[in-house]
Amino acid sequence: MREYLTEHIKQALHKASIPASRAIKIEKPSDSRLGDFSTNIALVLAGECGMNPRQLAQKITENLSFSETTVSKTEIAGPGFINFYLEPAFIMKQVEQILTSSDRFGRGLAGEGKNAIVEYVSANPTGPLTIGRGRGGVLGDCIANILEAQGYTVTREYYFNDAGRQMSILSESVRLRYLELCGIAVEFPDTHYQGDYIREIAAAILEKHGEKLIDSDSPELFKQTAENHIFTHIKNTLHRLDITHDSYFNEHRLYQEDESGISPNQQVIDALHQKGFIDHYDGATWFMTTRLGQEKDKVLVKSSGEPSYRLPDIAYHVTKFERGFDEIVNIFGADHIDEYPDVIEALKILGYDAGRIRVAINQFVTTTVNGETVKMSTRKGNADLLDDLIDDVGADATRLFFIMRSKDSHLNFDIDLAKKQSKDNPVFYLQYAHARICSLLRIAENEADFSLEKGSADAHLMRKLTSAHEIQLGFTLLDYPDVIETCARILEPQKMVEYLHSVAELYHRFYQECPILKADPDIRTARLVLSLATRQVLRNGFRILGISAPKSM
RNA sequence: GUGCCCGUAGCUCAAUUGGAUAGAGCAUCAGCCUUCUAAGCUGAGGGUUACUGGUUCGAGUCCAGUCGGGCAUACCA
Numbered sequence A: 001m002r003e004y005l006t007e008h009i010k011q012a013l014h015k016a017s018i019p020a021s022r023a024i025k026i027e028k029p030s031d032s033r034l035g036d037f038s039t040n041i042a043l044v045l046a047g048e049c050g051m052n053p054r055q056l057a058q059k060i061t062e063n064l065s066f067s068e069t070t071v072s073k074t075e076i077a078g079p080g081f082i083n084f085y086l087e088p089a090f091i092m093k094q095v096e097q098i099l100t101s102s103d104r105f106g107r108g109l110a111g112e113g114k115n116a117i118v119e120y121v122s123a124n125p126t127g128p129l130t131i132g133r134g135r136g137g138v139l140g141d142c143i144a145n146i147l148e149a150q151g152y153t154v155t156r157e158y159y160f161n162d163a164g165r166q167m168s169i170l171s172e173s174v175r176l177r178y179l180e181l182c183g184i185a186v187e188f189p190d191t192h193y194q195g196d197y198i199r200e201i202a203a204a205i206l207e208k209h210g211e212k213l214i215d216s217d218s219p220e221l222f223k224q225t226a227e228n229h230i231f232t233h234i235k236n237t238l239h240r241l242d243i244t245h246d247s248y249f250n251e252h253r254l255y256q257e258d259e260s261g262i263s264p265n266q267q268v269i270d271a272l273h274q275k276g277f278i279d280h281y282d283g284a285t286w287f288m289t290t291r292l293g294q295e296k297d298k299v300l301v302k303s304s305g306e307p308s309y310r311l312p313d314i315a316y317h318v319t320k321f322e323r324g325f326d327e328i329v330n331i332f333g334a335d336h337i338d339e340y341p342d343v344i345e346a347l348k349i350l351g352y353d354a355g356r357i358r359v360a361i362n363q364f365v366t367t368t369v370n371g372e373t374v375k376m377s378t379r380k381g382n383a384d385l386l387d388d389l390i391d392d393v394g395a396d397a398t399r400l401f402f403i404m405r406s407k408d409s410h411l412n413f414d415i416d417l418a419k420k421q422s423k424d425n426p427v428f429y430l431q432y433a434h435a436r437i438c439s440l441l442r443i444a445e446n447e448a449d450f451s452l453e454k455g456s457a458d459a460h461l462m463r464k465l466t467s468a469h470e471i472q473l474g475f476t477l478l479d480y481p482d483v484i485e486t487c488a489r490i491l492e493p494q495k496m497v498e499y500l501h502s503v504a505e506l507y508h509r510f511y512q513e514c515p516i517l518k519a520d521p522d523i524r525t526a527r528l529v530l531s532l533a534t535r536q537v538l539r540n541g542f543r544i545l546g547i548s549a550p551k552s553m
Numbered sequence B: 001g002u003g004c005c006c007g008u009a010g011c012u013c014a015a016u017u018g019g020a021u022a023g024a025g026c027a028u029c030a031g032c033c034u035u036c037u038a039a040g041c042u043g044a045g046g047g048u049u050a051c052u053g054g055u056u057c058g059a060g061u062c063c064a065g066u067c068g069g070g071c072a073u074a075c076c077a
Helices: A001-016 A039-051 A051-062 A088-104 A129-151 A165-181 A196-209 A222-242 A251-255 A264-274 A310-322 A340-349 A384-402 A415-419 A428-448 A452-457 A461-462 A468-477 A481-488 A493-515 A521-545
Strands: A037-039 A070-079 A081-086 A114-118 A153-160 A247-250 A277-279 A284-287 A298-301 A327-333 A357-363 A363-368 A372-374 A410-415
Touching: A001 A037, A001 A051, A039 A051, A039 A081, A051 A070, A051 A081, A081 A088, A088 A452, A088 A461, A088 A468, A088 A521, A129 A153, A129 A284, A129 A327, A129 A357, A129 A363, A129 A384, A129 A481, A129 A521, A165 A196, A165 A222, A165 A251, A196 A222, A222 A384, A247 A251, A247 A277, A251 A264, A251 A340, A251 A521, A264 A277, A264 A298, A264 A310, A264 A340, A298 A310, A310 A327, A310 A340, A340 A357, A340 A428, A363 A415, A384 A410, A384 A428, A384 A493, A384 A521, A410 A415, A428 A493, A428 A521, A452 A461, A452 A521, A468 A493, A481 A521, A493 A521
Parallel strands: A114 A153, A114 A327, A153 A247, A327 A357, A363 A410
Antiparallel strands: A037 A081, A070 A081, A277 A284, A284 A298, A363 A372
């Protein structure tokens, strides 16, 4: 319909000899009394034409001609908006498409033939996932779904490091707990991992190996056992939220020589050196970010000879380019905010198209329990665990809570509210609409000789629907493809939540105001078909968000 | 100090990325079930969009400054 209007406006501009120097934008006014669609083209072009906007709008509308079956009225309003009022039958004719497209309704072509990589979670295996990590996980998973719906071939990747200092502390923490279990008095430092899971791993080791490891000075077994144990745990937690990765990228690979005989890390240093961005002082190797206007250089290789995290990060992103991804999406928590600009600068210097990289940063989650804000720390083991949250509120609510707020805003997760399992929980409102439709269709099939096949065949009957509730619902269903497109453009699934809420709201209102099963046969069928189309949109949207679509509640 | 994010109804958050009279949920108050799921619907009250300037046809949105909150400013990842 937008294309239809755009095309006619173009023709009108041409007829009026007005150069169409700017793109024609068709918007939906916030208030439906201002038309079904509107354009600000007269406001935008007024300056160039040397006319006042309302005059220009007048000139454009004089040259517009629509068929009576499509646009019923065109008017000029406010400072020079042109508002269009559509014929209900024209709208409902489009709604029929939803049934034909079914699961594919809303799919876009923007990513057709392109590969995208979405990196998310990427927690190192040092402990169970916390609520804070959960937000990034759900956000990343939804963004991956959205890109898939736009036609991209998506790889979901988890980047992790199982070497380094944190892992040493982990294995030492397990060893000390093991010694404790063997009855040996040890001093457990504050700097070590305090969580109960450390004891559980230690107990598992004791059970399998007995006390024969007491004198072992090799941390390897402790580390391996801890890593396997924790990684399994992390994957299980993610699985409960229906999050799975296609690929796990071990940072260690970047330290090892590849076919060329040089490690990816070293290749980055060599390449940056060639461009004149490497310096050596204080025993370390530095990325000369001062040349880019920053206050300090950044360490790439520490004086100990080990790379800092920045170097493998750059090398890792080089592999994303070398692996041929057209779109590179990273999901980070706010604490990593300082990290990626350096990576991007380095990639630019190395000649990669950094425009392909998009970073979605989610702000922190604070949890409120009994009105008190809880600070979280993985190390101290007092963090709120994602698993506990899922136990409390279920996977659907967990997912929805994480994405129902803009990722740029701090998320205040009120545990008490989420635990309520009542209508306060917004996930019920959406799912209830779906369950209601399912229930209605069940009755219709049993008692009213209605079937999905027959419904699709009779979809044209929807054009008989004329009440404002019905038209508004149908018209809103047609927004779905645009909503996905918007979500993909700004990497923000929250828009989908908001949209589905409005669909559910309009359906509930329609259901309240328009009797369905008791209506005359044609109208009854038409309303059932409209319900069917609504259910399809809800289902498609739920799939993007990763929440279930219950048939009854 | 510097960089990034945030500041909107009593509370939690939206606002089609610069559009028209700033909207939802919760909470409060008043209505709607002998009728397809009341986990629903209808209505009411509630706002100087932190503050001050600026940019333009038009600003919650962009720019500058001020105030307040969060995160980051490691040879930790």
